[in-house]
Amino acid sequence: MIPYVACVLLFLIGLYVVISKRNLIKIVIGFSLIEYAVNLFFALVGFKKGALAPIITTLEQVRMGVNRNFVDPVPQALVLTAIVIGLSTTALMLSLAMRLYEKYKTFDISEIRRLKG
Amino acid sequence: MRGMSLIVRVMTGLLAGILMLYGGYIILHGHLTPGGGFAGGVLVAAALILVSLAHGSVEQVERREYILSSVFESSGGLLFLGLALAGYIAADCFFRNAGLFFIGQPLQLVSGGLIPLANIAIGLKVGAGLFAIFLALGASRFVMKE
Amino acid sequence: MIELYLLLAVMLAAALVASETSNLLAAAVALGLVGFSVAIMFILVQAPDLAIVQIVVETLTVVFFTAVILRTTDIDTTVTQGLKMETAMFIAAFLAFGGLFLALIIGVLQELPRFGEPVMRIAQQYVQLGLERTGAANIVSAIILDFRGYDTLGEATVLFTAVVGVLTVVRLASRKKPGEF
Numbered sequence: 016m017i018p019y020v021a022c023v024l025l026f027l028i029g030l031y032v033v034i035s036k037r038n039l040i041k042i043v044i045g046f047s048l049i050e051y052a053v054n055l056f057f058a059l060v061g062f063k064k065g066a067l068a069p070i071i072t073t074l075e076q077v078r079m080g081v082n083r084n085f086v087d088p089v090p091q092a093l094v095l096t097a098i099v100i101g102l103s104t105t106a107l108m109l110s111l112a113m114r115l116y117e118k119y120k121t122f123d124i125s126e127i128r129r130l131k132g
Numbered sequence: 133m134r135g136m137s138l139i140v141r142v143m144t145g146l147l148a149g150i151l152m153l154y155g156g157y158i159i160l161h162g163h164l165t166p167g168g169g170f171a172g173g174v175l176v177a178a179a180l181i182l183v184s185l186a187h188g189s190v191e192q193v194e195r196r197e198y199i200l201s202s203v204f205e206s207s208g209g210l211l212f213l214g215l216a217l218a219g220y221i222a223a224d225c226f227f228r229n230a231g232l233f234f235i236g237q238p239l240q241l242v243s244g245g246l247i248p249l250a251n252i253a254i255g256l257k258v259g260a261g262l263f264a265i266f267l268a269l270g271a272s273r274f275v276m277k278e
Numbered sequence: 279m280i281e282l283y284l285l286l287a288v289m290l291a292a293a294l295v296a297s298e299t300s301n302l303l304a305a306a307v308a309l310g311l312v313g314f315s316v317a318i319m320f321i322l323v324q325a326p327d328l329a330i331v332q333i334v335v336e337t338l339t340v341v342f343f344t345a346v347i348l349r350t351t352d353i354d355t356t357v358t359q360g361l362k363m364e365t366a367m368f369i370a371a372f373l374a375f376g377g378l379f380l381a382l383i384i385g386v387l388q389e390l391p392r393f394g395e396p397v398m399r400i401a402q403q404y405v406q407l408g409l410e411r412t413g414a415a416n417i418v419s420a421i422i423l424d425f426r427g428y429d430t431l432g433e434a435t436v437l438f439t440a441v442v443g444v445l446t447v448v449r450l451a452s453r454k455k456p457g458e459f
Contacts, residue, residue: 048309071416098332
């Protein structure tokens, strides 16, 4: 229960950064924090006490069949791709911020809004 | 002078090869040990980025690297799609694995049918794509200015 | 499990530093601290695949942030000394919203299976039949490339779109100024 609540707190910190900060780089950092919170929540949901990582390493485990004691592999498979996608979308947001800086010479979004046109 | 100091460049030359080898190992053993195409691809991209940061680069070389990495990324994607379509053409089922590819004995390197081949395709795609993003953001150019 | 709770505390503290510091490089480094503690927690919850990916991806994230910050500026001009009235009222409103959200979501989390005892209905099938059906000893690999191959194909498309997007956005600059990329 406590690990889940910590994930929700990290999500709330990320949400606070995204909707309150006026610096573009800070907003990108907020999106990254939200992404880590969701990834960690998925990995925690699949955890099973006293179980092994879902990888068969010995011939004995091959023969065990039904009785293998593994953690839940499905959330891990979902998160594995999401991490790499998160990196590429972060890079996309960073390049947009860099282009805006080249045009307006500031990261402050209220300044950018004022200089419209 | 281009790039970082001599010490950094020599150490990078020693490290980058080992890092590349480790990335290749993780991609090829993705169906037996932790890792796979995504992890190994990011490691390969990290090795390329390390060399690029330490040695700096000039514009012509950077443009050629950029075109090459786009080509590798697209070919990785096409290879993955081709593997999926092979199942459709041969056995009427998209992403068919069992009965079409060689499954082999468990815990052997050559086993798993489609999975090692798809790992190689994804590794190519991820590694080349992230290196292209790094070149576009242009950090090696900043080091060159120092 | 004490180390898991310690790492969760480190993660939350680093997230607060990343949100409040006035130096953008320091914020990027604090983001890296959050990512690495997440990576160690992946090892503690028996997910070595995720840990490998997270460590390398976190390194590259910090490299990308540093590249952009060094090309532009590292001072956050929007962080001011002293607490303004507007900011204080916003923080109070957000704390009220956050408290309500937390109270509601704790009620929802009670319905989930307890931490450490997941319900494994589909997963039990994958664990039993993964090796026989696909021949891959790493069951996570078997899921992402065989049982759920469509999902991976979609993710590969998203990755391609993001790369093309970055190249398009940055390339627009080179048309105006031939010297810059």
